Amino acid sequence: MTARTTAAPARFTPRTALGASLLLVALALPLVLPLFQVTLLTNVLIFSVVVVGLVLLTGVIGLTSFGQAAFMGVGGYATAILSTRYGWSPWLGLLAGLTLTGLVAWALGLLTLRMQGHYLPLATIAWGISLYYVFGNTPALGGFTGITDIPPVRLLVWELTSPRQYAYLALAALLLVLWLAGHLLSSRVGRAMRALRGGPVVAEAFGVNNFRLKVEVFVLSALAAALAGWLYAHSQRFVNPTPFGINAGIEYLFMGVVGGIQYLLGAVFGAALITQLREVLQDFLPRLIGAQGNFEVIFFGVLVILTLQFARRGLWPLVERLLPQDRLRILPPGPAFPERPKPAPGTPLLSVQNAVKQFGGLRAVDDVSFELRAGEILGLIGPNGAGKSTMFNLITGVNPATSGQITFAGQDISRAGAGTIHRLGLSRTFQHVHLLPELTLLENTMMGGYARGRAGMVQSMLHLERAEEAALQHEALRQLQRVGLGAQAFDLAGNLALGQQRILEVARALVADPTLLLLDEPAAGLRYGEKQELSALLKRLRDEGVTILIVEHDMDLVMNLVDRLVVMNYGQKLAQGSPAEIRENQGVREAYLGVDMTEPQEQPGHNPPGQEQRAGGAA
Numbered sequence: 001m002t003a004r005t006t007a008a009p010a011r012f013t014p015r016t017a018l019g020a021s022l023l024l025v026a027l028a029l030p031l032v033l034p035l036f037q038v039t040l041l042t043n044v045l046i047f048s049v050v051v052v053g054l055v056l057l058t059g060v061i062g063l064t065s066f067g068q069a070a071f072m073g074v075g076g077y078a079t080a081i082l083s084t085r086y087g088w089s090p091w092l093g094l095l096a097g098l099t100l101t102g103l104v105a106w107a108l109g110l111l112t113l114r115m116q117g118h119y120l121p122l123a124t125i126a127w128g129i130s131l132y133y134v135f136g137n138t139p140a141l142g143g144f145t146g147i148t149d150i151p152p153v154r155l156l157v158w159e160l161t162s163p164r165q166y167a168y169l170a171l172a173a174l175l176l177v178l179w180l181a182g183h184l185l186s187s188r189v190g191r192a193m194r195a196l197r198g199g200p201v202v203a204e205a206f207g208v209n210n211f212r213l214k215v216e217v218f219v220l221s222a223l224a225a226a227l228a229g230w231l232y233a234h235s236q237r238f239v240n241p242t243p244f245g246i247n248a249g250i251e252y253l254f255m256g257v258v259g260g261i262q263y264l265l266g267a268v269f270g271a272a273l274i275t276q277l278r279e280v281l282q283d284f285l286p287r288l289i290g291a292q293g294n295f296e297v298i299f300f301g302v303l304v305i306l307t308l309q310f311a312r313r314g315l316w317p318l319v320e321r322l323l324p325q326d327r328l329r330i331l332p333p334g335p336a337f338p339e340r341p342k343p344a345p346g347t348p349l350l351s352v353q354n355a356v357k358q359f360g361g362l363r364a365v366d367d368v369s370f371e372l373r374a375g376e377i378l379g380l381i382g383p384n385g386a387g388k389s390t391m392f393n394l395i396t397g398v399n400p401a402t403s404g405q406i407t408f409a410g411q412d413i414s415r416a417g418a419g420t421i422h423r424l425g426l427s428r429t430f431q432h433v434h435l436l437p438e439l440t441l442l443e444n445t446m447m448g449g450y451a452r453g454r455a456g457m458v459q460s461m462l463h464l465e466r467a468e469e470a471a472l473q474h475e476a477l478r479q480l481q482r483v484g485l486g487a488q489a490f491d492l493a494g495n496l497a498l499g500q501q502r503i504l505e506v507a508r509a510l511v512a513d514p515t516l517l518l519l520d521e522p523a524a525g526l527r528y529g530e531k532q533e534l535s536a537l538l539k540r541l542r543d544e545g546v547t548i549l550i551v552e553h554d555m556d557l558v559m560n561l562v563d564r565l566v567v568m569n570y571g572q573k574l575a576q577g578s579p580a581e582i583r584e585n586q587g588v589r590e591a592y593l594g595v596d597m598t599e600p601q602e603q604p605g606h607n608p609p610g611q612e613q614r615a616g617g618a619a
């Protein structure tokens with residue numbers, strides 16, 4: 001895909017009008033506010049740049065960092081040293097600061113981003129503290145006294161010495177960062193970033209290289225902090241370690257959490273709120289209490305706890321709810337993605353030979369062999385603990401097999417990663433649905449086509465990937481139509497009932513143009529009618545030539561759907577054959593003691609209450 005589509009003409013929506021009005025207000029503020037307030041405004045704009053970086057890192061991909069202020073320090077000190085000691089232009093100082101911060105962040109990211117759970121936040125605290133003491137204890141950096149007489153930034157012929165002029169530079173920097181981050185989030189890479197929050201298995205199943213993406217976002221958020229550090233250094237014309245210490249790092253996180261850590265504008269809102277509040281409280285609280293002290297910090301602590309308790313997503317979503325919303329813009333159709341060649345019906349597609357998976361002393365999969373041919377629906381069934389999910393994980397690359405061989409599309413995938421297997425043409429759904437409830441059905445479906453695109457982070461931030469995005473949009477729309485969800489393409493996935501969520505996952509898997517579709521217990525938790533719909537869809541897909549492997553508990557659904565079955569019990573293959581053969585198999589009957597294998601297990605109107613679930617909790 002090389003040709004570029006022309007972007008759809010920009011629309012002047014109520015939201016655009018609101019944005020333009022706010023921009024006009026922002027442009028007027030440095031002219032009309034008293035000088036003291038202008039300095040405060042500049043600080044808000046600078047802090048917002050740091051918090052936007054935190055939105056990407058913490059809010060979107062879920063990695064908590066207390067160390068952003070330290071990266072700000074690297075950017076600030078780099079320009080301070082180069083401009084005061086070596087006479088470099090501040091613009092070269094910016095370039096050097098960004099480069100140095102990028103390298104430091106990249107090295108720290110490689111070292112720490114494989115850490116799970118609370119180890120990463122602890123590591124960010126560790127380097128936050130270390131860098132603070134590096135700044136304070138290095139005589140060449142001025143020790144704790146810092147570096148003074150930093151020259152002002154020169155813009156063409158203007159030297160930005162007045163706070164009013166400088167506010168415009170900070171505003172331009174923030175707008176640039178918001179523009180880039182907004183583009184990133186509405187791109188292929190942005191959707192992959194959001195998928196990372198669903199857990200490593202989810203993003204990898206779409207072909208995302210999780211670790212690489214985490215490192216890239218980490219570096220990006222550090223670069224935002226470095227830009228803020230540069231702005232800060234030339235606005236104050238002086239640096240010392242205090243604004244780059246761990247306390248400041250915690251405060252940026254506060255701003256994000258209170259404002260809304262998942263929202264770009266939440267970053268600005270939080271930075272403005274906390275900075276303004278600090279000013280007011282620093283003045284008001286000592287007078288109220290009758291003693292001097294940093295009482296505002298106590299107030300912020302309480303504010304964060306209350307926000308986490310009563311508005312977990314921060315305050316911005318409460319504002320956002322009142323604002324006009326824009327519908328996702330559909331780009332004009334361009335060249336479509338090339339289709340993957342499909343094997344002729346009946347040719348062996350997946351072959352499992354003597355697969356073994358050992359967990360300590362337990363053989364969860366014990367010498368299992370079977371084959372799947374193109375064009376068929378194969379069911380993998382068995383009682384609880386039989387080893388079906390483990391087998392599913394071996395095929396999808398979530399876990400490697402201990403021994404044995406699995407080949408797919410002619411390639412040995414026994415030890416391949418999930419992303420590699422996906423790129424060979426295998427797409428999957430999840431036993432517990434993994435959707436992004438705050439995104440539309442269309443955007444969720446587009447996630448499935450990640451591996452068909454190529455655009456990286458820089459292209460995405462500049463929106464130079466619109467041709468690819470257009471192809472993805474139109475392919476996702478086509479697949480939504482195919483599964484019967486076309487009319488709801490612009491609804492939020494969080495509003496769907498569980499049955500539709502599972503169908504949406506099928507559409508998402510189809511966007512990858514797979515040769516094999518793997519469904520992990522797709523009927524779990526569905527009502528009778530929903531199961532019927534799902535079954536009808538899967539039969540239709542089979543008729544269209546899609547090959548399906550389904551792991552399922554629901555005997556009624558499976559028996560009426562599949563061409564062949566493989567039955568597992570205690571990790572071993574118990575039987576294989578057509579549904580009719582399996583029904584008559586004595587061993588299977590014994591393994592399924594008590595389950596009626598001839599009659600449907602559920603009738604319309606006999607559903608257990610409360611089975612209908614919604615995406616908000618499931619994703």
Ligand SMILES: Nc1ncnc2c1ncn2[C@@H]1O[C@H](COP(=O)(O)OP(=O)(O)OP(=O)(O)O)[C@@H](O)[C@H]1O
Nearest residue numbers: 359362363364382383384385386387388389390391
């Ligand atoms: N990561 C693991 N570590 C240790 N044991 C495991 C692991 N995963 C699965 N097992 C064990 O392997 C056996 C097979 O589990 P598996 O989940 O594959 O069965 P299943 O047929 O999918 O069961 P269910 O239908 O209840 O999901 C079980 O005894 C389970 O406890």
